[in-house]
Amino acid sequence: MNRSAFLKRSALSAAALATLPGFAHVHPKEEENNKTLEPKIVRKGEGKQVNVIGDQQTFKLTSEDTNGLFTLIEEVNPPGTMIPPHVHTNEDEIFKVLEGELEVTVGDQTTILKAGDLAFAPKNIPHTWKVVGDKDCKTILSVFPAGLELMFEELGNLPPGPPDFSKITEICGRYGITFLT
Structure with a gap:
């Protein structure tokens, strides 16, 4: 199998697994708190x-x-x-x-x-x-x-x-x- 075919097959396999229950990976902190983070700019002297x-x-x-x-x-x-x-x-x-x-x-x-x-x-x-x-x-x-x-x-x-x-x-x-x- 050539490199291109291997990469394509691997990507498709990973994508298929991710759709199955129990195989999708979620970071533990995301499970605890799924709040969307807001961007924040903190200037010198602020805080x-x-x-x-x-x-x-x-x-x-x-x-x-x-x-x-x-x-x-x-x-x-x-x-x-x-x-x-x-x-x-x-x-x-x-x-x-x-x-x-x-x-x-x-x-x-x-x-x-x-x-x-x-x-x-x-x-x-x-x-x-x-x-x-x-x-x-x-x-x-x-x-x-x-x-x-x-x-x-x-x-x-x-x-x-x-x-x-x-x-x-x-x-x-x-x-x-x-x-x-």
């Missing part, structure tokens, strides 16, 4: 701003915008801002540095990310980050799947003043996040 215990975040895209597929957050923080080592059981995160320097530890790898660099922190792998250098660091945080912004909002609503780590631990625990000591 919901939240102070998450010193981590200055602006929500650019949330679970509501993406049918729960992902969340996109811009963080702009001064040197010294950090998040202690922790583990997510539900989400993967990607940190992409746009400006400044971010020291990131994922698993047993520690490095300094500069503009254009990124780090992938899969769920169940310990990670931490700290803004280093002498300039603010602008980072895009992508979270897969979405929903972590709900935890960030809860943390952002805590009263000002010294953080109550037992309350922070309780809130994070409800979202499957544990801090390492």
